[in-house]
Amino acid sequence: MATDTSKRDNRITELLRRREKHFAGSFLLYQEPVEIVRGEGIWLYDSQGNRYLDCYNNVASVGHCHPRVVEAMHRQASTLNTHTRYLNEKIIDYAAHLAGTLPEGLDVCLFCCTGTEANELAMRIARSVTGHRGAIVIEHAYHGNSTLVGELSACTYPPAERPDHIATMEPPNTYRGSFRRGATLSETELAEQYAAQADPAVRQLQDVGQGVAAFICDAIFDTQGTLDAPPDYFKGVYEKVRAAGGLCIADEVQAGFGRLGEKMWGFELYGVVPDIVTMGKPMGDGHPVAAVVTRRDIADAFMQKVIYFNTFGGNPVSAAVAETVLTVIEEEKLQQNALEVGRYLRKELDRLAEKHPLIGDIRGRGLFIGIELVKGHQTLEPAFVEAYTISEKMKDDGILIGSTGRFGNVLKIRPPLVFSRENADLLIGSLDRQLTAVLN
């Protein structure tokens, strides 16, 4: 899959040269990189005049450059931007608003700037409050980029390098995991079997003297290929973790803020109440704002032991932006839109699945959907090259999607929440074409 650079624009060549000289820290998407210069709603535009339907970016979740968000940012940035060691109404109003979207008891917010910082803080809280140091994560999980949170991110390093304060458990992958749907096991039995994977993880942490500080999990299982866990899965795991003295952290950086349609937060789909919720990406429609929400008893126990302060966290501009994003989600009924358009999209995808045997499984909720491509419905051999090629070719069609999962064979559909049925039709049209083309 060598890159054909013969048609590369001089401008792109020069940008790549300068990037190579002065920049590091992220790889570019697509074999032939795209220079994005403008965004509006569901659309992104490149420097060569092409328009792309954004079916991939969950950060700009109320739409690229939402005018109300931009206006709120501008107004507040023109008025005041400082830290939370002075009183300011904005962040208190937002904290109350945000807490109101969560189950009773989860009503204290600590603000920071990124999902990594939120998960770092959640782990510091869990370790401080429980007195334990260990964490249970799902195999191939991703939770961020700091030292500790990087260690929680099992997908970023080989299992042999896992430190002894981290234990992993098998994801509840009922398509290709140890226990599968459609066989003899009921949903309840599937939940029990997968939740039981927490037992050896607990023992492992206890045996090395780390104990269980926390179980941290993303309810949509993004990096595991987007999984639909059995309904009682989290209840089972939470019970075991709490019995071991650990706290349950719901990482809602991917699943939160209405994307899953039925509920505002991913964990709500599973009827559990976590001890700590972390959130980030879509919270500020691109502005760096993130949060930890927990109970007052937990927050107080932490703050009594640890000196914690985040200079930028909860500043008035971040507060104004986040408040506007949340208001837009509510007033524009974007959670409802995720539910309805998600259902429509799912129905259309099910039709594609009947036509294209490459599609092995379709999973997810609302506007977070994974389409697993396989070479055979019995072998489940991952169709990695096909997934990669389809994603590349759809870009040439003007449609941005991604791929995920341990084998990179799960197409990821995760558009801004303003995604419409017409947008879904465009996506389906391109996907249909490329599913055919990739086999020819």
Place this chain on the structure above:
Amino acid sequence: MATDTSKRDNRITELLRRREKHFAGSFLLYQEPVEIVRGEGIWLYDSQGNRYLDCYNNVASVGHCHPRVVEAMHRQASTLNTHTRYLNEKIIDYAAHLAGTLPEGLDVCLFCCTGTEANELAMRIARSVTGHRGAIVIEHAYHGNSTLVGELSACTYPPAERPDHIATMEPPNTYRGSFRRGATLSETELAEQYAAQADPAVRQLQDVGQGVAAFICDAIFDTQGTLDAPPDYFKGVYEKVRAAGGLCIADEVQAGFGRLGEKMWGFELYGVVPDIVTMGKPMGDGHPVAAVVTRRDIADAFMQKVIYFNTFGGNPVSAAVAETVLTVIEEEKLQQNALEVGRYLRKELDRLAEKHPLIGDIRGRGLFIGIELVKGHQTLEPAFVEAYTISEKMKDDGILIGSTGRFGNVLKIRPPLVFSRENADLLIGSLDRQLTAVLN
């Protein structure tokens, strides 16, 4: 020092009540908290109509709500805000501009959102590249709020809790440390004596098998009470750290971006070139943007081993804001202003010192000044209560300053860089009054 709440505004009372219910993660400055509602240039305004001369906040370093910064943010946020996995010119332009302010060779930028994230990334790079895990920090240092960076922040926990991958060394405090100015030692000898404190730190890390991954230090020694190290101090320490196979990290979150007047970066005052430079706070005039700058060989060695990506880091809005801040520093000659007004302020403070025996020592550079208060020039007994009281009373005079140092007895003067001589005169007037009043 019980708070007199009898005159507390109903609005403040209500804000405090709601804050107590829904917020955690930072303590409020001042016994009677201030509700700040507006900022403009060097001034902050509270909800009761009071105006404050800001002599404390280094984040809004080109002035609160600088119109060019606000305008750049607004324009870019209206156009595009996305991540660095698409090509975008803004962040490449900024990376080249920023690298141009640093010594040759330090020309690769990795972007993140906070100083904590920058120091986290610097440590991950240092560990990855050296294969060692240990870090040498200055006693009572502060470098941020994540798990690892919290461990580097020796001022946030008792020495008994220090993990074995951290070794501390005595700060080069020539006023009250083991080796003092004005006695028999020359500056060269002082530098040698303090740099020699790195030797046992290196041995300690090697003895426990951690080795030396990095020495990390802030050249203005903010939390140590603002220190003027002997000129050859960093040369000596860097030599020892490098001999042990470690990298030298300059934490410029506090000292960088022209605040120290003579040079753009704190380490430049000491004639050394670090392997990694971290920066944050003033970089975006309040917008959450931060960076690590290093050499290409180091960045490449890291990126080959570690999967690193920061969703918000280096987004086009952060790039536009940071580019404008750097341009404003240059075009408004704010580094030169820090030098000139800093010298004027220092001269006026020296006059106060002749009049007020509470002032034991005045240190710092440019617009980062520490004034150490003591009860006796021989005993050096820290005048903590006096420092606290003066800071509180100056607030009532409409002047915001802070206090720092291991004993909390060092007044901290660290205003936005637009600070003028007239502003300095106001500060001096209030400080003069309160230095007298505190003894009566």
